Amino acid sequence: MIVAEQKPLDEISRMIASYERVLILGCGTCMTVCDAGGEREVSFLHNALRVAQSKIGNGIHIFWEYTLKRQCDPEFLELIVERVAEVDAVLSLGCGIGVQAVAERFPELPSLPGVNTSFMGMTRETGVWDERCAACGDCRLEDTAGICPITRCIKGILNGPCAGTKNGKCEANKDMDCAWLLVYERLEKLAQLERMRRYYPPRNFRTIPRPRRIISKTSVDPGEEYG
Amino acid sequence: MDSLLTDIRQNYPANRTQRFLADHSLVPTCQTACPLHMEIREYVDLVAQGKIVESLQVIRSGNPFPSICAYVCTHPCEDACRRDQVDKPVAIRALKRFALEFGGDRLIQAEAETSHIEKVAIVGSGPAGLACAYYLRKFGYPVTIFEAHSELGGMLRVGIPQYRLPREVIDTEVQRLTRMGVEIRTNTPVVSLDLLFDIGYKAIFITIGAHQSLRMRIDGEESPGVIDGATFLREINLGLRPSPGERCAVIGGGNVAFDAARTALRLGAREVRILYRRSRVEMPAGPEEVEQALEEGVEIVFLVAPIKIKREKGRLSVTCIRMELGDPDAGGRCQPVPIEGSEFNEEFDTLITAIGQAPQTPGGFGVRLGRGSTIQVEPGTLATNRPGVFAGGDAVTGPATVVEALAAGRLAASRIDDYLQHRYPLVVKETRESLTGDLLPETVEMVRRIGRVEPPILASEERSKDFEPVELVYDWETATNEARRCLRCGTGAEILSQDRCATCLTCLRICPYHVPYLDAGSTVQIPIDQCQACGTCVAECPAKVIVLRKPHDRRRVTEELEHILKTAAGSKLKPLIVGFCCQYGLFGTGTLASLWRGARAGVWIVPVLCVATVEAEHLLRALEIGAEGVFVAGCGDGCARENTASWIRQRVEKVRKILVQIGLQPERLQTFVSGTLSEDPAQGMDNFIEQVGGLYLASVMMQEVKS
Numbered sequence: 001m002i003v004a005e006q007k008p009l010d011e012i013s014r015m016i017a018s019y020e021r022v023l024i025l026g027c028g029t030c031m032t033v034c035d036a037g038g039e040r041e042v043s044f045l046h047n048a049l050r051v052a053q054s055k056i057g058n059g060i061h062i063f064w065e066y067t068l069k070r071q072c073d074p075e076f077l078e079l080i081v082e083r084v085a086e087v088d089a090v091l092s093l094g095c096g097i098g099v100q101a102v103a104e105r106f107p108e109l110p111s112l113p114g115v116n117t118s119f120m121g122m123t124r125e126t127g128v129w130d131e132r133c134a135a136c137g138d139c140r141l142e143d144t145a146g147i148c149p150i151t152r153c154i155k156g157i158l159n160g161p162c163a164g165t166k167n168g169k170c171e172a173n174k175d176m177d178c179a180w181l182l183v184y185e186r187l188e189k190l191a192q193l194e195r196m197r198r199y200y201p202p203r204n205f206r207t208i209p210r211p212r213r214i215i216s217k218t219s220v221d222p223g224e225e226y227g
Numbered sequence: 228m229d230s231l232l233t234d235i236r237q238n239y240p241a242n243r244t245q246r247f248l249a250d251h252s253l254v255p256t257c258q259t260a261c262p263l264h265m266e267i268r269e270y271v272d273l274v275a276q277g278k279i280v281e282s283l284q285v286i287r288s289g290n291p292f293p294s295i296c297a298y299v300c301t302h303p304c305e306d307a308c309r310r311d312q313v314d315k316p317v318a319i320r321a322l323k324r325f326a327l328e329f330g331g332d333r334l335i336q337a338e339a340e341t342s343h344i345e346k347v348a349i350v351g352s353g354p355a356g357l358a359c360a361y362y363l364r365k366f367g368y369p370v371t372i373f374e375a376h377s378e379l380g381g382m383l384r385v386g387i388p389q390y391r392l393p394r395e396v397i398d399t400e401v402q403r404l405t406r407m408g409v410e411i412r413t414n415t416p417v418v419s420l421d422l423l424f425d426i427g428y429k430a431i432f433i434t435i436g437a438h439q440s441l442r443m444r445i446d447g448e449e450s451p452g453v454i455d456g457a458t459f460l461r462e463i464n465l466g467l468r469p470s471p472g473e474r475c476a477v478i479g480g481g482n483v484a485f486d487a488a489r490t491a492l493r494l495g496a497r498e499v500r501i502l503y504r505r506s507r508v509e510m511p512a513g514p515e516e517v518e519q520a521l522e523e524g525v526e527i528v529f530l531v532a533p534i535k536i537k538r539e540k541g542r543l544s545v546t547c548i549r550m551e552l553g554d555p556d557a558g559g560r561c562q563p564v565p566i567e568g569s570e571f572n573e574e575f576d577t578l579i580t581a582i583g584q585a586p587q588t589p590g591g592f593g594v595r596l597g598r599g600s601t602i603q604v605e606p607g608t609l610a611t612n613r614p615g616v617f618a619g620g621d622a623v624t625g626p627a628t629v630v631e632a633l634a635a636g637r638l639a640a641s642r643i644d645d646y647l648q649h650r651y652p653l654v655v656k657e658t659r660e661s662l663t664g665d666l667l668p669e670t671v672e673m674v675r676r677i678g679r680v681e682p683p684i685l686a687s688e689e690r691s692k693d694f695e696p697v698e699l700v701y702d703w704e705t706a707t708n709e710a711r712r713c714l715r716c717g718t719g720a721e722i723l724s725q726d727r728c729a730t731c732l733t734c735l736r737i738c739p740y741h742v743p744y745l746d747a748g749s750t751v752q753i754p755i756d757q758c759q760a761c762g763t764c765v766a767e768c769p770a771k772v773i774v775l776r777k778p779h780d781r782r783r784v785t786e787e788l789e790h791i792l793k794t795a796a797g798s799k800l801k802p803l804i805v806g807f808c809c810q811y812g813l814f815g816t817g818t819l820a821s822l823w824r825g826a827r828a829g830v831w832i833v834p835v836l837c838v839a840t841v842e843a844e845h846l847l848r849a850l851e852i853g854a855e856g857v858f859v860a861g862c863g864d865g866c867a868r869e870n871t872a873s874w875i876r877q878r879v880e881k882v883r884k885i886l887v888q889i890g891l892q893p894e895r896l897q898t899f900v901s902g903t904l905s906e907d908p909a910q911g912m913d914n915f916i917e918q919v920g921g922l923y924l925a926s927v928m929m930q931e932v933k934s
């Protein structure tokens with residue numbers, strides 16, 4: 001799941017300052033799950049902006065709120081076409097993808113980000129999320145016992161642990177487990193310690209060709225069809 | 228400014244709004260068990276909130292004579308109460324009595340207007356007859372009650388002793404009926420129905436009860452000094468004072484036997500002994516009654532039956548035999564079997580038989596009789612074999628209970644109405660589902676134990692001297708606390724639309740009772756039979772898709788805030804302070820009562836089901852409608868649930884952070900949790916009001932400087 005955090009209210013206020021009619025657009029998938037932009041947070045932000053307005057006189061806006069099931073598919077955005085026609089800006093509480101999807105669908109309208117999209121992760125407990133994957137496009141979890149060193153090792157080294165591991169913690173952050181020690185322990189349990197001995201050549205993430213595109217449908221050459 | 232305050236929220240399709248407005252609660256087990264299907268959960272909850280008058284309204288709408296039930300109902304609701312699975316059932320009957328006494332039931336007047344010309348005759352004035360008369364008058368029919376005795380009430384009057392049901396209670400209800408225009412003919416035994424039809428009645432309801440005592444069929448039963456329980460009680464209730472002598476035996480184990488025994492004590496008998504042929508487990512009398520009889524000094528001998536009575540020298544020599552329990556019969560009851568050679572003799576002055584009664588239907592009625600001389604009727608319509616003749620109550624069921632008789636009377640009134648209007652019986656179906664299923668052990672473990680408190684009763688020495696009512700009424704505090712024990716079964720949370728559920732699993736993780744679960748299809752389910760309706764998940768659901776099943780619970784906060792906006796926001800005399808308070812603490816009698824400051828101090832209260840249901844956005848909304856300060860007051864350890872305050876603290880913290888970003892002082896938001904503050908919450912409250920007042924003044928001055 002994509003994890004994000006709502007932006008501070010002052011930043012949002014500043015962003016919307018010059019638009020009178022604003023649609024706060026929530027997202028019913030990842031942003032709901034990570035408490036950043038589901039219907040409840042949309043409503044909360046809406047209320048907060050209105051309090052700011054009525055108590056401090058922070059501009060005069062008219063807000064609408066709506067939460068789509070997902071913002072990252074164009075079909076969902078068709079559901080708000082009418083509403084969008086009446087507003088001056090969309091404040092999207094979708095992840096960065098949602099904001100861009102809105103911008104792409106409604107080219108004439110400002111699409112503003114209401115959250116800081118942060119990482120891909122999992123729930124640790126209610127209200128706490130941990131990063132787990134860097135989307136590097138070349139998954140090595142088989143060799144690292146299902147623990148990603150790129151995200152979970154602060155230094156992101158591929159051949160750990162480094163000399164900074166101490167009592168199972170990382171020298172850069174004493175509260176954090178050393179990812180490589182975790183890898184070691186799990187490999188030991190799996191009786192696959194030999195994987196520790198392999199050398200992984202460093203990777204140059206800058207060379208990943210962005211933006212990436214994945215095509216899952218198989219292309220068929222029309223010429224090859226019978227008939 | 229106005230457009231700012233109108234709340235434009237999500238615009239959803241109309242059907243979602245409709246679903247949002249409907250009552251999705253389930254019918255709780257207590258209500259299902261009640262023959263009148265009274266809205267017990269609702270009126271008990273109103274008592275818990277201290278809204279006694281409203282509670283009385285709910286009671287009155289579901290029961291024609293609640294004051295009578297409040298004293299003598301056998302309360303099948305309590306037997307079905309699910310609180311019993313945690314500790315003890317809610318004391319529903321006693322709470323009803325409290326609501327009646329404190330809600331001003333005596334002052335309530337019933338009215339009725341005549342809108343039909345068809346006259347209806349009611350034969351017998353027991354609870355069934357009275358209830359039928361009440362509802363027929365409400366429907367607008369002219370009604371006449373024919374009663375053989377000199378006074379109305381049937382067994383209420385001639386059976387149940389005064390120390391359990393004071394006569395003023397019956398009198399008040401009868402007076403109401405007379406004011407409603409019911410014609411009453413006492414001392415008028417009806418022997419033929421033809422006559423009634425001849426003089427113009429269009430329909431007849433027979434409710435002659437079951438007054439003929441069953442005979443033991445043993446030698447000497449006719450001797451002087453032997454009397455049947457129903458007759459014995461009737462004589463006393465009609466003003467005679469028979470003397471039971473020094474030593475008195477009562478045969479039987481039902482409520483009549485116990486009433487007779489306790490009455491005999493009150494008439495001066497030194498020793499009263501109940502002889503019952505089975506054991507305690509099989510005894511049909513209610514536990515309270517047995518308990519109270521024992522306290523008063525009644526002795527109970529089990530597994531003994533009389534086999535012969537002989538009158539000698541003015542006393543009764545009774546030969547008894549001991550019994551043992553044989554195999555259970557088809558009905559599951561163990562049949563007593565005499566033990567050979569165990570006979571023994573006892574001497575008594577009086578012997579009262581109370582082994583059951585049967586109806587005695589005059590042959591001239593021409594209605595078909597069934598087992599045990601009961602009148603045969605069609606169960607759904609109460610119609611007898613004669614057109615226009617209906618029957619109900621003990622006369623149809625055999626000796627039963629007041630509440631069943633009332634239900635029969637109510638049903639008869641509707642069916643007679645249908646009959647007279649030539650309608651096919653209109654059956655009003657309950658559209659809501661009934662709650663079934665027990666609480667799981669895991670749920671039971673999490674529900675806080677709160678012991679049941681019985682209403683006070685007269686000390687036993689006081690009691691056996693006269694016919695004063697034995698049971699007293701709760702005081703306000705005890706009643707509200709007892710009422711809070713209700714689990715509000717069937718009103719819990721539901722996922723309004725599975726489609727919008729993000730399956731984030733928040734509810735599953737935070738429910739204090741571990742109720743929601745993930746089913747095999749990866750869908751979150753909130754089983755209604757386990758949910759304790761605390762509303763925590765409602766406020767925490769990030770998709771806002773969980774709602775409480777009762778529309779009132781759902782809309783309450785919004786509506787109250789709108790109300791405050793309309794009434795209070797205009798007045799600029801005092802800075803407005805909005806407090807979200809536990810509905811049970813503040814208006815009931817909990818410690819929170821001390822926080823109440825009244826609207827004059829500028830403090831407006833929004834009562835909430837539980838502070839755990841107060842959402843972060845509610846706090847903001849209160850500020851937006853003009854509140855200068857907002858507080859949340861909940862119960863700490865006194866709460867019926869665990870740890871509710873921690874949730875509200877988190878939300879308050881979240882809103883405070885936002886306030887800082889907005890540029891408002893976070894002190895404008897306070898939580899008061901009773902029982903956990905080192906300082907007195909009332910003092911804290913006063914400080915808060917003062918502080919908010921100061922902040923308000925400062926902001927006014929700032930504005931003046933600006934302009």
Ligand SMILES: Cc1cc2nc3c(=O)[nH]c(=O)nc-3n(C[C@H](O)[C@H](O)[C@H](O)COP(=O)(O)OP(=O)(O)OC[C@H]3O[C@@H](n4cnc5c(N)ncnc54)[C@H](O)[C@@H]3O)c2cc1C
Nearest residue numbers: 351353354355375381382386417435436620621627628629
């Ligand atoms: C001692 C005793 C204690 C009880 N305690 C309780 C209790 O605590 N709780 C509870 O729920 N139930 C109790 N009951 C049972 C309850 O009283 C009855 O189930 C209930 O009263 C039945 O109501 P009914 O209207 O069918 O008949 P009844 O109340 O029996 O009324 C029938 C009426 O019809 C009249 N009548 C009969 N024949 C004729 C005729 N031919 N013409 C005119 N009038 C006629 C009778 O005089 C009587 O007034 C008790 C019963 C007794 C006897």
Ligand code: SF4
Nearest residue numbers: 257308309713714716
């Ligand atoms: S706990 Fe309340 S709602 Fe549930 S059965 Fe008992 S009285 Fe009825």
Ligand code: SF4
Nearest residue numbers: 738758759761762764
């Ligand atoms: S309302 Fe309370 S008890 Fe019911 S599911 Fe939600 S959190 Fe659990």
